[in-house]
Amino acid sequence: MTATTPIETALRTAIRDIPDFPKPGIVFKDITPILSNGELFAQTVDALAEQLNKIDVDLIVGIESRGFLFGAALAYKLGLGFVPIRKKGKLPAKTVSREYALEYGTDVIEMHADAITTGHNVVVIDDLLATGGTAKATIELLQEAGATVAAVQFVVDLAFLGGVPVLKSVLPANTPIHALVTYA
Numbered sequence: 021m022t023a024t025t026p027i028e029t030a031l032r033t034a035i036r037d038i039p040d041f042p043k044p045g046i047v048f049k050d051i052t053p054i055l056s057n058g059e060l061f062a063q064t065v066d067a068l069a070e071q072l073n074k075i076d077v078d079l080i081v082g083i084e085s086r087g088f089l090f091g092a093a094l095a096y097k098l099g100l101g102f103v104p105i106r107k108k109g110k111l112p113a114k115t116v117s118r119e120y121a122l123e124y125g126t127d128v129i130e131m132h133a134d135a136i137t138t139g140h141n142v143v144v145i146d147d148l149l150a151t152g153g154t155a156k157a158t159i160e161l162l163q164e165a166g167a168t169v170a171a172v173q174f175v176v177d178l179a180f181l182g183g184v185p186v187l188k189s190v191l192p193a194n195t196p197i198h199a200l201v202t203y204a
Contacts, residue, residue, distance in 0.1 A: 061093070076141050077170055079101045103131060140168070
């Protein structure tokens, strides 16, 4: 697939493939070269912010752990608060949680019970969309807390794994799902 924007071209150049990680047969998309290049990292955050130009947003919600990196920077750029979605047992105050299915078993995500109030418009962000399970659970957790998910953002979408339809199944039809780079 040919890149269509300068940021997409730069990101495709920076993202490296790591074969057989974390297990044989998987080609891991390593985004750490984006993070280690200050100019590219800033351009990536700028591009994410630009996608939110016409969207009413109160908070940025980042999914553990690489979603924290992009989400916190985006929240800072936009002058917004940041809410972390963590794996079970990592947050110190009272939490609300959501269990979700994995390929083999289940996992649980949590956020502080007082992080979201009814009526908050939030943007969910993570570095990469694969099958969509964790992002879907995050969206459901936020909706249960009374938030409106105004948009969902990723740096990378592995479209061949079908994550977007999974997210669309729990979002209103007009909710934007953005990725800066898509691998079909």
